[in-house]
Amino acid sequence: MGFPYGIMLKQVIDKLLTGKAISGANGEKLRPFLCLGSRGVHNGRVVHAPRSFFGVEDYMDDDTSRPYTYQKAKKSKNPDKHLSFKQRTVAYMEPFTLDVFISKRFVSASLTHRVTCKQVAVAGTNSKDVKAVLRSRCDIPACMAIGRMLADRAKEADVYTASYTPRDKDKFEGKIRAVVQSLIDNGIDVKIYLD
Structure with a gap:
């Protein structure tokens, strides 16, 4: 041993x-x-x-579990401190936003309340009643029909104004412009914000 x-x-x-x-x-x-x-x-x-x-x-980062050698930035105690008055009140002054989604197969649009995040009116070419009437579900006449239907449903919900900001890659032309123009022609006041 x-x-x-x-x-x-x-x-x-x-x-x-x-x-x-x-x-x-x-x-x-x-x-x-x-x-x-x-x-x-x-x-x-x-x-x-x-x-x-x-x-x-x-040191290990909590979020991504990767090593890092820098200090994390401190979070602000008051995140609304550097926002302007317009930025803080726009959700209440213009409460309804228009969202338009166009794919290769269908078109859909909705009006959403900013503060409560609830959809007030929705219209799309995938619904059964619209499929039977339209010849194509993604051309310009279909976009105009969706704008007309959305305007009628918004009036039923007592909504007459909305604001629209295109998504990052969307251009305000063609089918999107047809939906928004159809909404304006049918009595919904749409404010368009282009960057």
Whole structure:
């Protein structure tokens, strides 16, 4: 049976951690030099902590679980502080927004209340009653029919004004313009915001 080196090493490490003196080879008392900044003890052996390329330990980001070496920006206590009066009140002054979606197969449009996020009126060429009447579900006459139907349903819900801002990749021309123009022709006042 061999000498239990693991037990002896553990005793030496315990003495190092507690700061007790260790006897040297000639019998003199040695005080251990302890550096715990970049080292740790795990199962009886000294483990060096990994260092990053920049000389700073990597910290883990909570959101993406990727290492980063920068400080997170502080969140503002009052997010409405730097907004203008118009930006803060536009949701109440112009409460209804128009959303138009056009794909290769169908067209749909809706009026949504900004504050409550509820759809007031919806019209689309995928509904059964419209499918039977229209020859094509995605051409200009279909877009004009959707605008006319949406205007009628908005009037039933007592909505006469709306604002429209095109999406990032949409251009205000062609089918989208046909839907909005049909809404305007049928008595809905639409304010168009183009960037």
